[in-house]
Amino acid sequence: MSTIQDVARHAGVSVSTVSNVLNGRAERMRKETLERVQSAIRELKFQPNRLAQQLKTGQTSLLGLLVPSMTNPMYGFMAREIEKFAQEMGGLRLLIGSTYRDREKESAFFDDLLAHGVRRVIVISSLADERHFETAVGNGMSVVSYDRGATPGRRSRVAHVMPDNQLAAQLATRHLIEHGHARLAFTTVAGLTMSRSAKIQGFTAAAEHARVHGEVLDGGPLNEYGETVIAQVGRATAHQIARMRERPTGVVALNDLMAMGLMAGLRECGLAVPQDVSVVGIDGMPVAGLTNPALTTVCLPVREMAQAMVARALNRERGRKDVVFAPSLLRRESVAAPPTRQRSARVPRAEELLS
Amino acid sequence: MSTIQDVARHAGVSVSTVSNVLNGRAERMRKETLERVQSAIRELKFQPNRLAQQLKTGQTSLLGLLVPSMTNPMYGFMAREIEKFAQEMGGLRLLIGSTYRDREKESAFFDDLLAHGVRRVIVISSLADERHFETAVGNGMSVVSYDRGATPGRRSRVAHVMPDNQLAAQLATRHLIEHGHARLAFTTVAGLTMSRSAKIQGFTAAAEHARVHGEVLDGGPLNEYGETVIAQVGRATAHQIARMRERPTGVVALNDLMAMGLMAGLRECGLAVPQDVSVVGIDGMPVAGLTNPALTTVCLPVREMAQAMVARALNRERGRKDVVFAPSLLRRESVAAPPTRQRSARVPRAEELLS
């Protein structure tokens, strides 16, 4: 690896001239000098040491990305879009980390980013407490938080980008109602993040508005493996649903992964989707279109949100710091009219289940 | 952000003493001094600037991870395991990037890593050409390559970790043969990576050994979106299969994502899995267990491979640099005996398809 010194020597100029070339201050020198430096750079295959640049300038070409878990395909999907925009808009690489929605892990990651000189972070999270973000901003970071709004009343220096989660749940719920469903459920996991609360509100509001029965089913906690387990929770919730005397005929799932778990679980109990139970997801992640039946879901505009997040992380779009994006319903096959009578189900015992 | 200078001043010692504390050379000083320094560190919330450390030592606490695409849930799954071991075994964070199996992108990422001082990389790739890896090793990098063996004959300074892909395809193929299938297909995408060749070999060998018809179906190229599209290719291949006069009754898919696409496509043509066509995947990614029918697949030992990769990236495990891991069959629901007679299928036209 050659250094700026090598280039300077090779071109017969001083390091500052080379530095000027590197930093686009070519107008300060003779064309001839510029060319000499450029060819020296080429010949030596010189790549400026980012570490040294960063130490000097305090600016990294790295973008921190915190996701709850890389095992939920939705976050892989989002990471991909974010990566693309980060490259295109700012030449930034991704320093990624999983938080499993754990405050400790999230803080530790922030500390590491700071120590690495990373000044821009996108956090896909939704922990209620945002104070460590503010601390980070205080340390000069540009923080973008996904999936939760600013705490009302306190003005925040953190940018917020999110889908309208309440609307998402409403769209899903209304879709079921339009198909004639009158006994609805919203399935979630333990723990109220902001996005989960918003979805529950949307669901409840839509059900109440149509004067239809709507209940919230909490499938319990996620373990350290985080998001994969969300599908397992969905499966368990399906068993719970199958056991109910007055079974809901339409279910809105917290997200697509949970919906997939739900569908698998319902099937295990001998219940058909959508003939016995209709299911709607929220997310619109690509793999969810491959299920049988194909999952009807509320799509989030991932590309647009990713672009907005990167723009804010780069401190473009100074004006409107917070943005909410509208989701849209994607009709596929997992919703139909409710059954005329409730079919009896059979919940398998643990040992009968496939892994 | 306080610096080592601040700490030194605060504790009334020199910077080297603080540095000694930081680098575990506490035995060189009086206990009392150590304590003074430690409390100064605590009081100032001092975090050493990694950039400066790295510039000095040439050692980053970052691990580069190259994946073909974050949109294939299998790679999210692998990334998660790699991240865990990287943290546990070396306190390393992940600098991640997608290559879309493009040489240019792969090289550019390597250059960036080098410029960022990153000395360890894990590459989930399988491009035939490995020369740029060797260059990187020449530049002092520790490179671990997944899913392809060393080029025979040339001894490589790149470590190789991989599943036995040939065996994986064999296990899948044999499983179909054991169920009585005599007309088999292996579905893949355009482009022969090493892992794809190995799988094709395993498939062909198993079919020939059982004196059974086995053909390889190439669904065409992937576009820039890479891996998501692999499911679409699977779907298109399913349509191709449905059109065949002598339809295969058992199909081995290149990987789980393609298998999911295949199942969706077969269903669109009115063919039931496994009654009309049996399908086996390769990977064992979590979401593939949620399909209907649940996908029978050959599981790769992701955890073990991840651990091996990180160990090699850290230059532990100097001895056996290359390792091959054995996969294992996971029986679920997508394989049954072949149908007694071939059912007629109906391939939908493009405009009839759901997105």
Add this chain to the structure above:
DNA sequence: ATGAAAGCGCTAACAT
């Protein structure tokens, strides 16, 4: 138009 030099925050050899 070009160069000299200070310094970003740290490490580690070398003094004391």
Add this chain to the structure above:
DNA sequence: ATGTTAGCGCTTTCAT
């Protein structure tokens, strides 16, 4: 046992 100091590779101000 502790301190002094020379860099790591770059940017940038200030001279020339």
